[in-house]
Amino acid sequence: MDLKYFGTDGIRGRYGESPIHVAFAWRLGQALAKFLASKKPGVPLNVVVGRDPRKGGELLSNALASALSSSRIFVHDAGVVPTPAIAQAVVELSADMGLMITASHNPARDNGFKLFDAQGSKLTLEEEKTIELFIDDESNPCKVIPKPKCYPLNALDRYINAKCALMDEYSLRGMKIVVDTANGSMAMAAPEVFKRLGATVFLIGDCPNGENINDAVGSEFPAAMGLKVRENKAHLGVAFDGDGDRLVVCDELGQVVDGDQLLGIFALDALRQNRLAERVLISTIQSNLGLDCAVKAAGGRVERVPVGDRHVAHKMRELGANLGGENSGHVVFSDFSTTGDGLLAACQLVNVMRRRQRSLSELRSAITLFPQMTRNLTIAEKKPLQDLLNLNAEVQAFEKRFGSEGRILMRYSGTEPKLRLLVEQNNVNELKAVMDALVQAARSDLNVVN
Numbered sequence: 001m002d003l004k005y006f007g008t009d010g011i012r013g014r015y016g017e018s019p020i021h022v023a024f025a026w027r028l029g030q031a032l033a034k035f036l037a038s039k040k041p042g043v044p045l046n047v048v049v050g051r052d053p054r055k056g057g058e059l060l061s062n063a064l065a066s067a068l069s070s071s072r073i074f075v076h077d078a079g080v081v082p083t084p085a086i087a088q089a090v091v092e093l094s095a096d097m098g099l100m101i102t103a104s105h106n107p108a109r110d111n112g113f114k115l116f117d118a119q120g121s122k123l124t125l126e127e128e129k130t131i132e133l134f135i136d137d138e139s140n141p142c143k144v145i146p147k148p149k150c151y152p153l154n155a156l157d158r159y160i161n162a163k164c165a166l167m168d169e170y171s172l173r174g175m176k177i178v179v180d181t182a183n184g185s186m187a188m189a190a191p192e193v194f195k196r197l198g199a200t201v202f203l204i205g206d207c208p209n210g211e212n213i214n215d216a217v218g219s220e221f222p223a224a225m226g227l228k229v230r231e232n233k234a235h236l237g238v239a240f241d242g243d244g245d246r247l248v249v250c251d252e253l254g255q256v257v258d259g260d261q262l263l264g265i266f267a268l269d270a271l272r273q274n275r276l277a278e279r280v281l282i283s284t285i286q287s288n289l290g291l292d293c294a295v296k297a298a299g300g301r302v303e304r305v306p307v308g309d310r311h312v313a314h315k316m317r318e319l320g321a322n323l324g325g326e327n328s329g330h331v332v333f334s335d336f337s338t339t340g341d342g343l344l345a346a347c348q349l350v351n352v353m354r355r356r357q358r359s360l361s362e363l364r365s366a367i368t369l370f371p372q373m374t375r376n377l378t379i380a381e382k383k384p385l386q387d388l389l390n391l392n393a394e395v396q397a398f399e400k401r402f403g404s405e406g407r408i409l410m411r412y413s414g415t416e417p418k419l420r421l422l423v424e425q426n427n428v429n430e431l432k433a434v435m436d437a438l439v440q441a442a443r444s445d446l447n448v449v450n
Contacts, residue, residue, distance in 0.1 A: 005135065006128040008308050012103050012112030015056045020111050022063045026145055028113060029067025031134035035127075036073070036096050048089045050078035050155060051101035052185040052243045054108050055210035060101045064113075065148035075150035082185040082244030084341035085159035087120035091338065092158065094118075102185070105220050105241040108213045114243075120338035121317075122310035156188060163193045166336070166347045173198035175350070178228045178237035178250075180204035182218025186244040190343050202232050204239075214241070219248040219329055219342075226254035235353070236360050238346040245309075246329035247342035249349060251360035259327030260291040262349070264367035266323055266331065269352045271298045275322075282315045282324030282332075284308070285409055289424050290369035307411075309340045370406065371428040373435050377419045380447035382412050388445040394437055398423075408438065419446065 005011045005019055011028075013020040036045050049065050051057035057080075065075045078089060083100045090098035098116035106112075115123050115131075123131075177194055181187040183205045194201050204224055205217030214220060218239055225237040229250055237250040250256045257265075263283060270276035279300040283291060284307050292302045303319065305311040309330040316324045316334055325331035330340035337344055353360060386392070395408045402408075406425035413420055419442060423434050442448060 003128055004132050010112055010114035012106065012110060014109055015111040022059050022145065025060045025063035026067045027135055029064040030071065031131055032097065033068055033071035033073055034134045035131050045096045046074035046076065047097045047099060048076045048078055048086055048093065048095050048153065049099045050081040050086045052213065053080050053208040053210055054111060054213045056111055057101045060111060062148050063145050064099060065150045066145050069149040070146065075148065076153040077150040078153045078155035080185060081156050081159065082189055083114060084245055084337060084339055085155045087116050087339045088159055088162060089153060089155040090116050090118065091120045100243065102243040104243050105214055108211050108215065121313055160189050160192050163343055163347055164196050167197055167351065170198035172350060176200045176232060176234040178202045178225050178234045180217055180225045180239035181206050182214050182240050182242050183208040183212045184214065184218065184240065184242035184244065186240040186343065190240065193343060202228055202234060204228060218242060219246060222248050222250060222256050226250045226256065230254040240342045244342045245340040247345055248329050251364060253361055257360065257364050258369060259329050260288045260369060261364045261367040263325050264291050264294050265352060265363045266348065267295050267300060268298050268366060270323055271300050276300055277322040278320050280319055280321045282312050282321050284312065284326050287327050288369045288372065289407055290367060294367040313339065370424040370426055371431060372422060372424040373431045375421045375435055375439060377442055378449040379417055379419050380449060382417065383446060385410065390441040390444045391438065394441040398434055
């Protein structure tokens with residue numbers, strides 16, 4: 001199903017350019033009002049709106065809130081908060097929808113919209129398609145957007161208190177943690193939580209000014225976190241993305257922990273406690289086979305879904321699982337939250353370290369990842385994957401030879417004209433030869449630009 005505005009996670013783009021501008025925010029608000037009214041006709045409706053601190057976010061928020069309130073929808077204004085705080089507020093207030101204005105890990109020049117349903121979950125593709133139809137029905141733009149009628153909501157304190165409640169007061173006394181908040185939505189929340197719990201906190205990227213979000217800090221730039229961990233002999237470092245729904249961590253040696261190893265740490269700990277529901281971890285097709293092997297050896301299994309945290313959450317609900325995530329740092333603990341939450345994951349990780357009395361480097365060593373190689377080929381046209389006869393023949397031949405000791409993944413980028421190839425194989429010496437053969441086959445099936 002091709003979508004005009006929505007991508008993998010909401011709507012995102014360069015601020016001031018289509019569709020990320022005030023006029024579109026108004027159209028989106030009007031469309032959402034119609035969408036919600038179509039689901040609950042004649043019933044009073046309320047939504048929660050929040051944003052990250054990037055420049056332009058307040059204007060987009062005001063336009064969105066104005067459109068909603070002009071349609072007689074009660075708008076709770078959460079201000080600057082992490083994305084998971086919006087999902088939490090929706091559930092706590094029994095709201096009909098949650099709206100977060102953010103471009104996540106993108107640079108400050110970008111912005112966007114993330115949407116949550118009444119359960120605090122990401123929307124389905126079908127719901128996004130319906131909303132797009134309503135957006136395109138809004139043919140008469142508002143020339144002068146009225147002042148929004150909305151009501152302040154202290155969602156940040158609610159969120160902070162919920163995270164502090166995960167552990168006993170001062171339970172982190174003696175622990176040193178480096179916290180990089182990406183000059184984003186976590187700048188107030190994460191340091192406050194760890195300090196309340198008694199940890200000594202060393203901060204990076206904690207001075208948002210609207211223009212420096214994700215600027216050489218945060219989950220996309222973990223090197224500074226690793227250096228600060230080594231300098232201060234900290235127990236670990238945690239780096240969030242701009243809106244705080246995912247994280248990257250490093251161990252006490254300053255080494256970044258692979259996202260699949262992080263998922264494995266959580267799964268193995270849950271299995272030991274007999275708390276991994278259905279004994280299954282949900283991950284995406286991007287996850288390393290080494291994760292599957294580690295979880296299987298501990299008595300569990302891994303189920304894979306397409307890339308995107310909403311696919312992870314959907315499969316979790318379908319199977320009754322309580323743990324899932326992506327190796328990019330989205331982790332969903334459905335016993336505590338409806339969506340990915342970087343601070344929740346950080347708190348859970350510290351809990352595992354304390355419970356096991358192990359350093360993070362020791363915990364990560366239990367998940368041995370398969371060697372892998374990736375290539376991104378820029379192409380002139382995205383032909384259906386099933387029509388790439390030579391490439392499919394090579395993939396089938398190699399996978400038959402690999403058996404359970406390797407795999408090949410091929411997929412198109414959702415946002416760029418690129419074919420992405422990934423090879424995992426326990427024999428590192430074979431990786432290059434296999435990748436070269438795949439690239440040659442791809443060139444025979446597609447017009448490869450690079």
